[in-house]
Amino acid sequence: MATPASVVTLIDADLRRSFGARLHHLYADMDQAYRQVSAACGFICHGCDDNCCWSRFHHHTIVEYLDLQSGLASLTPNEREQISTRAVEAVKAPAQQRPPCPLLEDGRCRLYRHRPMICRLHGLPHRTERPDGTVLQGDGCPAFHARCGPARLRLDRTPFYRRMAALETQLRAEIGFSARVKLTVAEMIVAMGPEVDEP
Numbered sequence: 030m031a032t033p034a035s036v037v038t039l040i041d042a043d044l045r046r047s048f049g050a051r052l053h054h055l056y057a058d059m060d061q062a063y064r065q066v067s068a069a070c071g072f073i074c075h076g077c078d079d080n081c082c083w084s085r086f087h088h089h090t091i092v093e094y095l096d097l098q099s100g101l102a103s104l105t106p107n108e109r110e111q112i113s114t115r116a117v118e119a120v121k122a123p124a125q126q127r128p129p130c131p132l133l134e135d136g137r138c139r140l141y142r143h144r145p146m147i148c149r150l151h152g153l154p155h156r157t158e159r160p161d162g163t164v165l166q167g168d169g170c171p172a173f174h175a176r177c178g179p180a181r182l183r184l185d186r187t188p189f190y191r192r193m194a195a196l197e198t199q200l201r202a203e204i205g206f207s208a209r210v211k212l213t214v215a216e217m218i219v220a221m222g223p224e225v226d227e228p
């Protein structure tokens with residue numbers, strides 16, 4: 030069965046660049062929306078023990094897998110080796126140990142420009158409108174509510190989820206991939222291995 034690791038080897042440099050550029054356009058729009066809502070709420074993330082980097086979020090897209098791989102390829106072999114070792118340890122660790130994301134170094138994301146969507150959207154109260162019209166609402170992180178109180182504004186994730194789904198659908202159509210993806214950042218890095226091909 031095709032896996033993200035096997036299918037991305039079939040993606041040529043032009044396709045990788047094209048989808049990478051479109052993904053980063055989407056990421057820029059997410060970041061801007063996040064800044065607007067967090068500024069309106071008076072919330073600044075200073076980091077804490079309960080942030081996304083200590084959570085086992087799953088990621089579901091080949092387009093983000095591909096971009097994370099491009100980010101890893103920009104690092105030195107020694108850096109990649111260290112990150113890969115941490116990723117293997119994180120995957121092996123029991124969930125209750127809450128190992129940090131292998132990209133977390135000195136409290137900062139080593140591949141901040143390439144961090145996936147959920148890392149960008151985490152922390153603020155949010156709403157999502159599903160295709161059937163149902164609206165889901167989610168709380169902010171504990172630090173948000175400790176500093177800002179109950180949610181007065183919510184980040185609307187709907188347009189970003191829809192654009193991400195459209196981008197993913199287009200990439201999958203290009204490469205003929207239909208399998209479900211559900212991987213943590215650590216699992217993605219383990220799947221890529223320490224020898225990441227240069228994009």
Ligand code: SF4
Binds near residue numbers: 131140141144
């Ligand atoms: S990718 Fe970066 S921002 Fe996301 S969890 Fe890992 S260290 Fe944190």
